[in-house]
Amino acid sequence: xxxxxxxDLHRRRxxxxxxxxxxxxxxxxxxxxxxxxxxRQGSEMEAFDHAARPSLTVEExx
Amino acid sequence: xxxxxxQTPVDFEGEARFGDYIALLKPRVMSLVVFTALVGLLVAPVxxxxxxxxxxxxxxxxxxxxxxxxxxWYDADIDAVMxxxxxxxxxxxxxxxxxxxxxxMGLSVLSxxxxxxxxxxxxxxxxxxxIFFYAVxxxxxxKRRTPQNIVIGGAAGAFPPLVGWMAATGGIALEPxxxxxxxxxxxxxxxxxxxxxxxxxxDTARVPMLTVTHGxxxxxxxxxxxTIALMPVAIWLGFTSVGGPIYLAVAALTNLWFLVGAWRxxxxxxxxxxxxxxxxxKRVFRFSLLYIFVHFGALLAEATxxxxxx
Numbered sequence: 001x002x003x004x005x006x007x008d009l010h011r012r013r014x015x016x017x018x019x020x021x022x023x024x025x026x027x028x029x030x031x032x033x034x035x036x037x038x039x040r041q042g043s044e045m046e047a048f049d050h051a052a053r054p055s056l057t058v059e060e061x062x
Numbered sequence: 063x064x065x066x067x068x069q070t071p072v073d074f075e076g077e078a079r080f081g082d083y084i085a086l087l088k089p090r091v092m093s094l095v096v097f098t099a100l101v102g103l104l105v106a107p108v109x110x111x112x113x114x115x116x117x118x119x120x121x122x123x124x125x126x127x128x129x130x131x132x133x134x135w136y137d138a139d140i141d142a143v144m145x146x147x148x149x150x151x152x153x154x155x156x157x158x159x160x161x162x163x164x165x166x167m168g169l170s171v172l173s174x175x176x177x178x179x180x181x182x183x184x185x186x187x188x189x190x191x192x193i194f195f196y197a198v199x200x201x202x203x204x205k206r207r208t209p210q211n212i213v214i215g216g217a218a219g220a221f222p223p224l225v226g227w228m229a230a231t232g233g234i235a236l237e238p239x240x241x242x243x244x245x246x247x248x249x250x251x252x253x254x255x256x257x258x259x260x261x262x263x264x265d266t267a268r269v270p271m272l273t274v275t276h277g278x279x280x281x282x283x284x285x286x287x288x289t290i291a292l293m294p295v296a297i298w299l300g301f302t303s304v305g306g307p308i309y310l311a312v313a314a315l316t317n318l319w320f321l322v323g324a325w326r327x328x329x330x331x332x333x334x335x336x337x338x339x340x341x342x343x344k345r346v347f348r349f350s351l352l353y354i355f356v357h358f359g360a361l362l363a364e365a366t367x368x369x370x371x372x
Contacts, residue, residue, distance in 0.1 A: 012079050019080030030117055034180055037113035 087127030095126040102226025125173035131166035132197035181229040216249025252350040259340035289324035312360040
């Protein structure tokens with residue numbers, strides 16, 4: 001027998017917590033999916049990260 | 063003597079369920095927004111990646127939900143006295159007005175930023191303007207001041223296909239402007255047909271509905287006038303790049319039917335309407351819901367056929 005009685009209040013709060021958790025998971029999934037879609041479209045994948053990158057330097061022409 | 067009992071009666075009955083927060087976003091209104099924005103996005107001449115398209119529609123819908131929450135925050139006093147709206151989460155006391163305001167503001171920012179990141183900032187800017195228009199221009203400034211509130215509110219509901227088109231193309235064109243005009247001109251006869259048979263609610267809430275300020279005969283005349291103005295817009299859309307024979311056939315038939323309904327509403331007086339419990343008004347209202355869905359459905363069918371033929 002549980003020590004505390006389950007009240008309707010607990011069920012409602014549990015439902016709210018599950019709802020918020022699912023929304024957050026869904027948001028993460030959307031951001032991840034969007035990132036993949038943007039990369040597939042050829043968005044910038046390489047950026048300056050404080051290291052010398054020959055591929056990012058503009059070639060000098062005479 | 064102190065009472066150490068843990069059985070102190072506390073009323074938690076008013077605590078919100080998750081569904082109350084969903085209700086705050088007006089999911090039924092959202093369904094029209096999702097559908098029209100989706101059509102705007104899919105009929106645009108620029109193909110959109112499915113994931114980007116899905117994200118765009120999701121956050122346009124969330125933006126609409128956010129403006130719904132802001133509307134419920136501001137209109138809680140009106141909602142409390144109207145039969146149709148008194149069980150909404152804020153007037154029923156399950157969600158506090160401050161919560162509704164915070165959710166509305168938070169989701170507004172989230173939806174605009176996410177739409178901008180997913181598509182382009184022109185579409186995001188238009189979504190922000192739509193939320194501002196519905197929550198501030200319509201709800202706060204004009205709803206309680208002018209009987210033209212429905213006409214102005216209709217503009218807010220007409221933006222989604224424009225936002226959808228802009229999300230796909232980054233620009234504006236005649237076609238989405240006509241889609242905007244279609245919803246804009248459809249809203250007054252749709253809503254005033256409802257107001258004719260829901261009269262007591264708007265009277266009680268003291269909202270300056272046309273039926274209250276200008277009388278029911280004038281409302282009947284305005285239903286007919288807006289329906290006449292709606293027809294050329296609906297047909298014109300059929301001759302643009304998004305139209306075609308299917309759309310034109312659907313538009314011709316449904317506009318004719320809608321016009322006959324509006325004509326019958328105009329010809330009736332209150333005695334005749336009360337005698338059959340507003341049967342014509344109720345029929346026209348129900349048909350008006352179908353009207354907008356079949357128009358946008360026909361545009362989608364045309365786009366599907368074009369894609370299959372290409």
